[in-house]
Amino acid sequence: MSKHPHLHDNEVILDVRGLRVAYGKVEALHGVDLCIRRGQIVTVIGPNGAGKTTLLAALIGLLPATGDIIYMGHPRRHADEVEALVRQGMTLVPEKRELFAEMSVEDNLILGAFDRYRTGHRDQMETMDEVFELFPRLEERRSQLAGTLSGGERQMLAMGRALMAKPKLLMLDEPSLGLAPLIIKEIFRIIAELKQTGVAILLVEQNARAALQIADYGYVLETGEVSLAGPSQELAADPRVIEAYLGLGKKH
Amino acid sequence: MDLQILLLLGQDGITNGAIYALLALALVLVFAVTRVIFIPQGEFVAYGALTLASLQTGKVPGTIWLLLALGSTVAVLDGYRLLREKRFAKLPPLLIFNVGLPLLAAAGLFAMPPDQLPLWAQAVVAMLLVIPLGPMIYRVAFQPLASASVLVLLIVSIAVHVTLIGLGLLFFGAEGSRTPPFTEISFELAGAPLQGQTILVVVASALLIIGLYFFFERTIYGKALRATAMNRTGARLMGIPPALAGKLCFTLAAAIGAFSGILIAPITTIYYDSGFLIGLKGFVGAIIGGLASYPVAALGALLVGLLESYSSFYASAFKEVIVFTLIIPVLLWRSLTSKHIEEEEE
Ligand SMILES: Nc1ncnc2c1ncn2[C@@H]1O[C@H](COP(=O)(O)OP(=O)(O)OP(=O)(O)O)[C@@H](O)[C@H]1O
Ligand SMILES: [Mg+2]
Numbered sequence: 269m270s271k272h273p274h275l276h277d278n279e280v281i282l283d284v285r286g287l288r289v290a291y292g293k294v295e296a297l298h299g300v301d302l303c304i305r306r307g308q309i310v311t312v313i314g315p316n317g318a319g320k321t322t323l324l325a326a327l328i329g330l331l332p333a334t335g336d337i338i339y340m341g342h343p344r345r346h347a348d349e350v351e352a353l354v355r356q357g358m359t360l361v362p363e364k365r366e367l368f369a370e371m372s373v374e375d376n377l378i379l380g381a382f383d384r385y386r387t388g389h390r391d392q393m394e395t396m397d398e399v400f401e402l403f404p405r406l407e408e409r410r411s412q413l414a415g416t417l418s419g420g421e422r423q424m425l426a427m428g429r430a431l432m433a434k435p436k437l438l439m440l441d442e443p444s445l446g447l448a449p450l451i452i453k454e455i456f457r458i459i460a461e462l463k464q465t466g467v468a469i470l471l472v473e474q475n476a477r478a479a480l481q482i483a484d485y486g487y488v489l490e491t492g493e494v495s496l497a498g499p500s501q502e503l504a505a506d507p508r509v510i511e512a513y514l515g516l517g518k519k520h
Numbered sequence: 521m522d523l524q525i526l527l528l529l530g531q532d533g534i535t536n537g538a539i540y541a542l543l544a545l546a547l548v549l550v551f552a553v554t555r556v557i558f559i560p561q562g563e564f565v566a567y568g569a570l571t572l573a574s575l576q577t578g579k580v581p582g583t584i585w586l587l588l589a590l591g592s593t594v595a596v597l598d599g600y601r602l603l604r605e606k607r608f609a610k611l612p613p614l615l616i617f618n619v620g621l622p623l624l625a626a627a628g629l630f631a632m633p634p635d636q637l638p639l640w641a642q643a644v645v646a647m648l649l650v651i652p653l654g655p656m657i658y659r660v661a662f663q664p665l666a667s668a669s670v671l672v673l674l675i676v677s678i679a680v681h682v683t684l685i686g687l688g689l690l691f692f693g694a695e696g697s698r699t700p701p702f703t704e705i706s707f708e709l710a711g712a713p714l715q716g717q718t719i720l721v722v723v724a725s726a727l728l729i730i731g732l733y734f735f736f737e738r739t740i741y742g743k744a745l746r747a748t749a750m751n752r753t754g755a756r757l758m759g760i761p762p763a764l765a766g767k768l769c770f771t772l773a774a775a776i777g778a779f780s781g782i783l784i785a786p787i788t789t790i791y792y793d794s795g796f797l798i799g800l801k802g803f804v805g806a807i808i809g810g811l812a813s814y815p816v817a818a819l820g821a822l823l824v825g826l827l828e829s830y831s832s833f834y835a836s837a838f839k840e841v842i843v844f845t846l847i848i849p850v851l852l853w854r855s856l857t858s859k860h861i862e863e864e865e866e
Contacts, residue, residue, distance in 0.1 A: 328757070330753070330756070349761070350756045350757065350759070351756065351759045351760070351761045354757070354758070354759035355759060359757070360757055362753070362754075362757065366751050366753050366754030366757060367751070367754060368746070368747045368750045368751055368754060368755075369750060369751070370746075370750055371743065371746065371747065371750070375743050378740060378743065379740070379743055379744060379747050379755075379758050379760070380758055382740060382744055382758045382759055382760050383758070383759030383760075385740050386759070429758070430757075433758070433759070
């Protein structure tokens, strides 16, 4: 997580065109286009069942998809498996966290660096210290079992574990899900902080207000299609977005 | 019945129980990581013992042919994929491990009569011949079915078991073998003789269990195996391929099996099909642990060993019946007390 002071390096990290995903015969994504550059936070907002989780699962290789995915300049073969994509620097913090419940916080983090370890990098202890700097709470609980953590701590652990892989593209699926406002604020502050390290972030959120605040660019996904896209300030000012996602009184 | 007989039987029971405990651990491990109910676990015991016995009579064990055949199959399967994906750098290690080394082993066996080797070296050779069969069987029979249901995996498991038994008959013949003990020392305990071999079995099993504990608790590969068992999707997202985890735990299972076989070869006469019953008793232990808990499975296996030993004295004709009937109350109790474990979905 070295600092990149100059962010004018705007190389495209991920370019997705016409992505289609189907569960059996039912298509859930009907041709999605999306682009993320280095050091950018891109958010995808949308209602329940829009296909946000499906999108991330397809990008990380958990679901088969058709369409073009160009990652770091190379077209991705759709046969590529999750493990190959993780090695190329993609990481997903899934909606369900998928922690190793009967293992300690520390072991969960160490496993986040499994592929780096396998490819000969033995720096997981230093990386773990960097993660502890971002999430001091995790250091306090390093020997506690992951299954006994609070919701906020679990989300922190899921994010910390993903960061252990030193990703180039970090995908977050609803990091605010089920958390109290104070913790949400902290998580979003940390996401904004991560951006400074140069990692590209794809942030899927229902909490549109908070997401648009820290994102550079946003997409609105509705029933498997991108209905609106634009720089996040423009989206936040768009009456359609205000009405559907930022409605007054619907405070998150 | 006096104390002497009680101790003697207890000794027998603990020796067998230690072996069953090892096998129970292997069964729990394989099931937790791959969802395969590993019926052929016992065949690794028989192959370990009989390979050692062949080496001792100066014969080239048939195991080497199976190793060559499976290794070549793996090389063809994986080589084809590597060629198609143009990952040429991975070809040489693939060929060396799956074809080169088995060929070298075959050449070595034919060049040097193995009965000249000291006993410990023969044991090592036997292990080296049997252990690679584990990951190879995984690659050929189970890896292509990674997302199949537990039932399909069980059927394949039975097919592998039947195949290995048939090959065992072909390789080792129908006669049983017993190898010389590793040690002749004998002590006396409260008037009952205590064989050095018995102590060896118990100590070696305990050491292996401790070694496995450290592997799972302290090494990143051990943790990766546990992670795969706990949360397959989570493990994949960490870059832990299910196929790697599968191969690793089949290697461990084969090693545990072969090691157990070599340990009991001097105590029991092993036939080509003896593995099944031995494995089944480990399985009873594993069931007592719900195919999930290692300590409970090990304790269950010890209980099976003791029960078997005492019932062979009191009601020898019903020995197996008593041991396997144990499973009924255990299952009943488990189904009443524990929540039903849903079949994990991908
Ligand atoms: N495994 C599955 N099998 C069949 N249909 C599925 C499956 N997973 C998701 N779907 C369907 O695909 C659509 C998109 O679901 P998805 O989980 O991607 O939505 P989402 O935008 O992440 O929603 P939420 O905000 O509630 O998490 C939904 O209609 C859902 O019912
Ligand atoms: Mg979702």
